[in-house]
Amino acid sequence: MELFFFINKGLHILTAISGVGAATLAEIFYLKAIRDGIVDESESKELKITYKVMRLSLIILIFTGLGMMLGWRWELKGPEYFYNPVLLAKFSAILILLLGVSLMHARKIPIWLGGAISLVSWYGAAGLGKLTEEFFELPFSNKISYLIIMLGYFVAIVITAFVLKFIHEKIQKV
Amino acid sequence: MSLLFKFLLISHVFSGMLGIILFSAVLFVLIKKLDSKRIKFLRLTSLWGLIGFLLSWITGGYYYVYYYGALVKPIIKAGPYPWAHSILMEVKEHVFLFLPFAALIMVLVVYLFGEDFENQPKIKNAGIWLATTIVFIGTAITLMGMAISGAVVK
Numbered sequence: 389m390e391l392f393f394f395i396n397k398g399l400h401i402l403t404a405i406s407g408v409g410a411a412t413l414a415e416i417f418y419l420k421a422i423r424d425g426i427v428d429e430s431e432s433k434e435l436k437i438t439y440k441v442m443r444l445s446l447i448i449l450i451f452t453g454l455g456m457m458l459g460w461r462w463e464l465k466g467p468e469y470f471y472n473p474v475l476l477a478k479f480s481a482i483l484i485l486l487l488g489v490s491l492m493h494a495r496k497i498p499i500w501l502g503g504a505i506s507l508v509s510w511y512g513a514a515g516l517g518k519l520t521e522e523f524f525e526l527p528f529s530n531k532i533s534y535l536i537i538m539l540g541y542f543v544a545i546v547i548t549a550f551v552l553k554f555i556h557e558k559i560q561k562v
Numbered sequence: 563m564s565l566l567f568k569f570l571l572i573s574h575v576f577s578g579m580l581g582i583i584l585f586s587a588v589l590f591v592l593i594k595k596l597d598s599k600r601i602k603f604l605r606l607t608s609l610w611g612l613i614g615f616l617l618s619w620i621t622g623g624y625y626y627v628y629y630y631g632a633l634v635k636p637i638i639k640a641g642p643y644p645w646a647h648s649i650l651m652e653v654k655e656h657v658f659l660f661l662p663f664a665a666l667i668m669v670l671v672v673y674l675f676g677e678d679f680e681n682q683p684k685i686k687n688a689g690i691w692l693a694t695t696i697v698f699i700g701t702a703i704t705l706m707g708m709a710i711s712g713a714v715v716k
Contacts, residue, residue, distance in 0.1 A: 389568070447583055450579060450583070451576065451579060454575050454576065454579060455572075457708060457711065458571065458572060458575060460711070461571075461711040461714065462563060462568065464714060464715065464716045466712060466713075466714060466715040466716065467642075467643065467712050467713065467715070469712070470708060470709065470711055470712020470713075471709075471712050479705070479708075483701070486586075490589075490590070493590055493593065494593050
């Protein structure tokens with residue numbers, strides 16, 4: 389079982405890295421693609437592959453994340469791990485990511501907003517994931533609540549959305 | 563916890579999550595314009611999603627009856643978070659009964675009316691709402707399961 393959890397955790401970290409990479413590349417490829425106003429076949433292929441990597445990373449990330457939690461359950465880690473504000477914020481970021489991607493997919497929100505949600509959620513979830521198990525060892529952990537983390541997350545989305553919107557408009561004017 | 567119950571718990575969690583992911587895929591494809599290739603994908607995916615939920619149902623049920631009820635429930639009820647059982651688990655176990663039936667209806671809708679989705683937007687919209695409900699309930703149940711696991715203290 390120890391080997392299973394070791395591999396599971398390794399896979400979780402690797403897929404988080406590939407997801408963050410794919411989210412970043414998706415944004416770069418998209419901005420590159422819309423520069424001339426037309427998304428040609430090769431650009432569309434690049435984007436499709438990147439989105440596939442992102443989707444696959446998210447699926448593996450969810451399964452390996454559940455695997456890690458099963459390990460905590462067997463070790464009876466209890467509320468210190470499961471009700472940890474960092475972990476709850478990470479879950480919230482992933483749920484918002486899924487909602488954002490769904491809305492973007494259904495064309496209910498603009499691409500720059502969907503891109504901002506995706507980027508911030510991937511980077512946020514990866515960073516929070518790194519902090520989860522070490523959170524209570526941090527000297528300032530008693531000063532950080534779930535609400536503070538989520539406030540920082542939403543501020544980051546707003547800033548990233550403005551930056552992406554600005555870049556989109558600038559590229560489309562050229 | 564014996565290896566059997568560990569295996570049952572892993573199967574319960576993973577097959578349930580597989581069901582949610584597959585019904586999310588159903589939802590994403592349903593939103594798009596459907597051709598015969600996509601209808602075939604919908605049929606297969608919804609069927610595997612239903613199988614996932616059924617597996618989760620059986621393994622979770624066995625685990626609940628023979629392990630959770632006797633050993634875990636008393637620990638939670640005596641601990642600092644008794645609501646994790648009295649509210650969350652009670653909700654989870656009742657809503658969970660409903661999920662495979664909702665999934666079965668989705669499978670039947672896709673198999674019986676899949677070809678007519680584009681001509682009958684009312685049926686397609688109903689399918690979208692049903693898939694959304696399944697994904698929402700599944701996600702809520704997963705989160706409740708995590709919260710219940712967190713209430714088990716040494």
